[in-house]
Structure formats: structure tokens, C-alpha cells
Amino acid sequence: MTLLSTRGLTKRFDGLHAVEDVDFDLPEGQVRALIGPNGAGKTTFVGMLCGRITPSAGTVAFAGRDISHLPAHRRIGLGMAYTFQITSVFARLSVAENVALAARRKVRGALGVRRMVARSLARVGLEGQSGQIAGTLSYGHQRLLEIAMGLAQRPRLLILDEPTQGLSEAEITGFKALLRDLSASATILLIEHNMSVVMETADRVTVLDFGRILAEGSPAEIHADRAVQAAYLGTA
Amino acid sequence: MSGGGARSLALHGGVLALLLALHFVLPAYHHGNLARIMVLASYAIGYNILFGYTGLLSLGHALFFAAGMYGMGLAMRHAGLGPGPALAAGLAAGLAVSAAMGLLALRTAGVAFMIVTLMFAQAGYLALLYFGAWTRGDEGFVIQQAERILWGIDLSDPGNRYLAALALFALCLLATLWLVERPFGKVLVAIRENEERARMLGYNVFAYKLGAVILSGTVSAAAGAAYGLLFGYVGATFASVQYSIFPLLWVLLGGAGTVLGPLIGTLFMFYLIDLSSGVTSAYMLVAGVVLVLVTLFAPQGLAGLLRARLWRWLP
Ligand SMILES: Nc1ncnc2c1ncn2[C@@H]1O[C@H](COP(=O)(O)OP(=O)(O)OP(=O)(O)O)[C@@H](O)[C@H]1O
Numbered sequence: 001m002t003l004l005s006t007r008g009l010t011k012r013f014d015g016l017h018a019v020e021d022v023d024f025d026l027p028e029g030q031v032r033a034l035i036g037p038n039g040a041g042k043t044t045f046v047g048m049l050c051g052r053i054t055p056s057a058g059t060v061a062f063a064g065r066d067i068s069h070l071p072a073h074r075r076i077g078l079g080m081a082y083t084f085q086i087t088s089v090f091a092r093l094s095v096a097e098n099v100a101l102a103a104r105r106k107v108r109g110a111l112g113v114r115r116m117v118a119r120s121l122a123r124v125g126l127e128g129q130s131g132q133i134a135g136t137l138s139y140g141h142q143r144l145l146e147i148a149m150g151l152a153q154r155p156r157l158l159i160l161d162e163p164t165q166g167l168s169e170a171e172i173t174g175f176k177a178l179l180r181d182l183s184a185s186a187t188i189l190l191i192e193h194n195m196s197v198v199m200e201t202a203d204r205v206t207v208l209d210f211g212r213i214l215a216e217g218s219p220a221e222i223h224a225d226r227a228v229q230a231a232y233l234g235t236a
Numbered sequence: 237m238s239g240g241g242a243r244s245l246a247l248h249g250g251v252l253a254l255l256l257a258l259h260f261v262l263p264a265y266h267h268g269n270l271a272r273i274m275v276l277a278s279y280a281i282g283y284n285i286l287f288g289y290t291g292l293l294s295l296g297h298a299l300f301f302a303a304g305m306y307g308m309g310l311a312m313r314h315a316g317l318g319p320g321p322a323l324a325a326g327l328a329a330g331l332a333v334s335a336a337m338g339l340l341a342l343r344t345a346g347v348a349f350m351i352v353t354l355m356f357a358q359a360g361y362l363a364l365l366y367f368g369a370w371t372r373g374d375e376g377f378v379i380q381q382a383e384r385i386l387w388g389i390d391l392s393d394p395g396n397r398y399l400a401a402l403a404l405f406a407l408c409l410l411a412t413l414w415l416v417e418r419p420f421g422k423v424l425v426a427i428r429e430n431e432e433r434a435r436m437l438g439y440n441v442f443a444y445k446l447g448a449v450i451l452s453g454t455v456s457a458a459a460g461a462a463y464g465l466l467f468g469y470v471g472a473t474f475a476s477v478q479y480s481i482f483p484l485l486w487v488l489l490g491g492a493g494t495v496l497g498p499l500i501g502t503l504f505m506f507y508l509i510d511l512s513s514g515v516t517s518a519y520m521l522v523a524g525v526v527l528v529l530v531t532l533f534a535p536q537g538l539a540g541l542l543r544a545r546l547w548r549w550l551p
């Protein structure tokens with residue numbers, strides 16, 4: 001079953017075509033990587049999926065329903081979760097409260113929330129920092145906190161915008177394992193520059209270039225694709 | 237957080253107990269002042285819900301204070317209601333006015349929000365003057381002693397007045413204490429800290445902000461209605477821009493986003509003006525200088541300073 005699809009999705013910023021006429025289908029349960037050079041329109045594209053950005057044209061459907069006109073909070077309510085490319089946590093609140101704010105949308109009752117917070121923090125390895133003020137975490141740990149906030153929402157579709165940016169090698173290895181584990185319970189749309197993460201975790205890869213879909217296929221196919229190499233990998 | 241629960245209850249309960257004890261020992265002059273301060277601090281508590289906790293700076297709260305005061309006063313004067321129903325009318329007026337203002341003003345943000353709220357309050361003030369036949373305009377009107385007897389209690393009596401002011405203040409204080417521990421209060425703080433993030437966690441930010449405006453406006457109106465009833469006067473000064481600025485200053489001084497801040501700020505500023513006006517006619521200058529000093533050296537306000545230096549758990 002297709003969980004998410006777009007038709008003719010387009011965004012122009014005063015003449016600049018950030019995303020151009022994108023038809024995109026994401027089956028339920030898949031881990032999909034979205035790759036492409038800087039400025040290709042990846043963040044703009046997913047921003048239109050979750051309602052942060054209003055499209056210039058086109059439609060978005062989620063779980064068989066046209067959500068093009070729903071505001072962001074309603075889309076999140078339907079089971080999307082979004083983590084920001086530019087870390088955006090509640091810097092002056094505690095780590096636990098950050099995750100609790102995410103969890104309370106889904107879990108009722110203080111005890112249930114506390115459990116969900118503990119579980120989400122443990123999954124990203126931040127259980128020791130739950131009392132710390134989020135803004136005092138290292139950059140990498142703030143990225144992990146973002147991911148924990150996504151997990152706590154128990155989403156059907158988790159959109160991750162460059163989650164591994166700023167993580168250490170060890171943290172990236174942990175993240176890959178987490179992603180595999182997560183893919184059992186959620187569909188994942190992953191924007192990622194780190195090729196080893198893409199190759200090892202994605203079921204399929206979509207390549208965006210100048211706002212258009214340049215190619216789509218298995219990680220191996222994409223890796224071998226000449227046009228992709230020319231546009232993105234820089235190894236042609 | 238959870239360790240703070242008991243301590244915070246002890247601290248705030250202690251403050252309320254102290255205010256009750258002061259009722260029996262304060263000389264008449266200060267006793268009267270403190271009654272007034274507690275009502276004004278309730279107003280500041282209302283303001284703090286929107287400014288301190290939700291992060292929305294309104295310059296038009298006099299509209300809510302006056303809505304409560306006039307809702308109560310006009311209901312007595314023209315509809316012949318007793319003090320109980322008149323107070324309820326004041327609250328209803330505050331609720332309606334804040335809902336209307338919220339729905340319109342929340343379409344804007346930041347400086348535009350400040351200006352829109354200021355304009356609304358000015359319109360309200362001018363309307364009070366314009367409909368002078370009903371409101372007695374600038375002059376205002378007195379609420380007679382006979383009309384100030386609520387449930388057999390004569391609120392014009394200083395002792396009763398003090399206790400009534402304390403009851404109102406205690407109610408507002410405990411309500412905020414409760415609110416900030418509720419999920420609703422936590423979402424308000426989240427909106428203050430990072431609105432976009434709150435939205436992308438699925439919170440209907442507009443609805444929460446509207447809730448905050450209405451809550452804040454209604455508490456402010458309760459303070460306005462109580463002020464009119466307890467001190468026996470309803471006048472347009474209370475709708476002027478000055479009364480929109482006051483709660484901002486009290487809350488800034490006391491500590492925005494702290495439960496005790498409004499009381500500390502109101503108390504501090506009241507006595508600052510009281511004492512300096514005894515010494516010099518340029519007392520507003522003294523008040524201004526102190527304000528500048530506090531903003532420079534304790535930008536989080538006095539209670540904020542306490543939280544940063546001593547009591548991390550202070551709500
Ligand atoms: N709010 C905006 N106003 C104007 N132009 C914008 C805006 N947001 C993005 N753009 C432009 O749209 C294009 C696509 O940007 P986008 O952030 O979607 O790219 P990206 O693929 O996410 O890039 P990166 O890999 O660097 O994150 C870029 O040229 C960018 O400069």
C-alpha cells in the first residue's frame with residue numbers, strides 16, 4: 001500500500017524552481033533515502049509533505065487521503081513526524097521535557113509519558129542526559145535528541161532531514177542500527193548525505209537534482225547510475 | 237522537577253501564610269497598600285500567563301482589566317445587579333473581549349501583535365470616553381458602600397477587603413502553579429521557546445495561543461472587577477495605556493515566567509514609587525532608573541535571579 005504520494009508538487013521562490021513537478025510514491029514500510037546535491041530542493045520537498053511549506057502547485061496524499069489543504073499540526077496528528085535539518089530543540093528546557101512534549105501528543109497520563117520518554121532516550125543513547133538542559137548538549141547529542149523526539153511520537157511516517165550531520169562515527173553506526181530496528185514499525189523518509197548510511201539502510205533511493213527527480217532505484221542501481229554520479233557523486 | 241513539587245508547594249504556601257499573618261500585624265497604611273498590591277499582583281499574574289509563559293508581549297491588557305471593572309460596575313449601575321452577579325458579569329466581559337481580541341490580534345506576531353493590542357486597548361479607552369452617558373467618562377463613578385456587601389460581607393471594611401484581596405490572589409497564584417505543571421502550561425512554554433518546533437510536534441499553536449489570551453484576559457478582568465468592587469471606584473484611567481504598561485513592568489521586574497514574579501514585581505514597584513515620592517517629586521525618574529538597573533543586571537527579574545542563583549526548581 002502506498003502511504004505517501006505527491007503529484008505535480010512544485011515550489012517556486014520568486015522565479016527559483018526549488019521543487020519542480022515531482023510525482024513521488026512511498027509504499028508503507030519502506031526506508032527511502034532522498035539524496036541530491038546541496039540546494040537540490042530536498043528540504044523544501046519534505047517541508048511541503050509535512051505542511052511547513054505551502055506548495056506553489058501540486059497535491060500530497062497520505063494514507064489514501066488528500067492532505068494538501070491540512071495545516072502542519074493536523075498532518076502530524078495523522079502520524080507524520082519531522083526532524084529538522086537545522087537542529088531545533090527547545091534549548092532552555094530539559095532533555096526529558098523536550099521528548100515529553102513530543103510524547104504527550106500520543107500518550108496520555110504522566111506515567112505513560114515518562115515511560116515513553118525513557119524508552120525514546122534509551123534508543124538513541126541519551127538516557128544519562130535526561131535532566132540536562134537541551135541547549136547545553138553537544139551538537140551531535142542535540143541531533144540525537146531530535147531523533148528521540150521523532151521516536152516518541154510513534155509516527156507512521158518518520159521524515160529525517162540529514163540526521164547524521166554532526167554525529168561521530170560511533171554514533172552513526174548506532175544510528176544505522178536504530179534505523180533498521182525502527183523500520184519494522186514505521187515508514188522512513190531519510191534525507192542523507194552520508195553514502196554509507198544510504199547504502200546500508202535504504203530499500204530504495206530517490207535522487208533529486210534542480211528540484212526534479214533525476215533517478216530512482218535500489219541503492220546499488222543508484223550507485224551505478226552515471227547521471228547520478230555526474231550530478232551528485234562527482235565521480236563521473 | 238518532581239523534587240521541586242513539594243518545595244514549591246511549601247514556598248508558595250508559605251508566602252500565602254505570610255500574607256495572611258501580615259493581616260494581623262501590619263499598620264493600617266501598609267495593610268491598605270498590601271490589599272491593593274495583591275489585587276494588582278493578580279492582574280500581573282494574568283499578564284504573566286501570556287507574556288511570561290507564552291512569550292506574547294501585549295500592550296493592551298488595560299482593555300481586559302477595564303472590561304472586568306466596567307463589566308462589573310456597569311452591571312451594578314445600569315442593570316441593578318448585586319455584587320456577586322456583577323462580578324460574574326465582569327468575568328464574562330473579560331472572557332468575551334479577550335476572545336475577540338485574541339481571534340483578531342493573533343493573526344499577527346511580534347511587533348505587529350504589540351501594536352494591534354495597543355490599538356485595541358486605545359479603542360476601548362476611547363469608547364469608554366465616547367459613551368460617557370453610560371460610563372461617566374473620565375470622571376468615572378463610585379460604587380456605594382451599600383452595593384459592596386457580598387454574601388453579607390462588607391467589602392468596604394479594610395479587614396474584609398484585605399482578606400478578599402488575599403483570597404483572589406491565592407486563587408490566581410495556585411491556579412498558575414497548577415497550570416504550569418499541566419500539559420497545557422507546558423505547551424505554552426514550548427511555544428514561547430520555539431513556536432515552529434511546537435507546531436511540528438503537532439500542536440495547534442493558534443488554538444493554544446488563543447487559550448492563553450483568553451485565560452490571561454479573564455484573570456486580568458477578574459482583577460479589574462475585584463479592584464472596582466473592593467476600592468469602590470470605576471474610572472477610565474484604568475483603561476488607559478498606563479495600565480497596559482504597568483503589568484509589563486511588574487512582571488519584568490519580578491521575573492517573567494515565574495509564579496511568584498508578579499507579586500514580587502508589583503510589591504517592589506509599588507513601594508519604590510511610594511517611598512521615592514516621599515523624598516522627591518521626580519519619583520517616576522527614580523522608578524525608571526531602578527527599572528533600567530534591574531533590566532541591566534537581572535534581566536530575568538528578581539524571581540528569575542532567585543531561580544538562576546538559588547532555586548533551580550522555582551516554577
Ligand atoms: N525560504 C526560501 N526562500 C528562497 N529560496 C529558498 C528558500 N528555501 C530554500 N530556497 C532555495 O531553494 C533551493 C532548494 O533549497 P533546499 O533547502 O530545499 O535544498 P536542499 O536540497 O535541502 O539542500 P541542502 O542539501 O543544502 O540541505 C535552494 O536554492 C535554496 O536556496
Ligand SMILES: [Mg+2]
Nearest residue numbers: 042043044085
Ligand atoms: Mg536541506
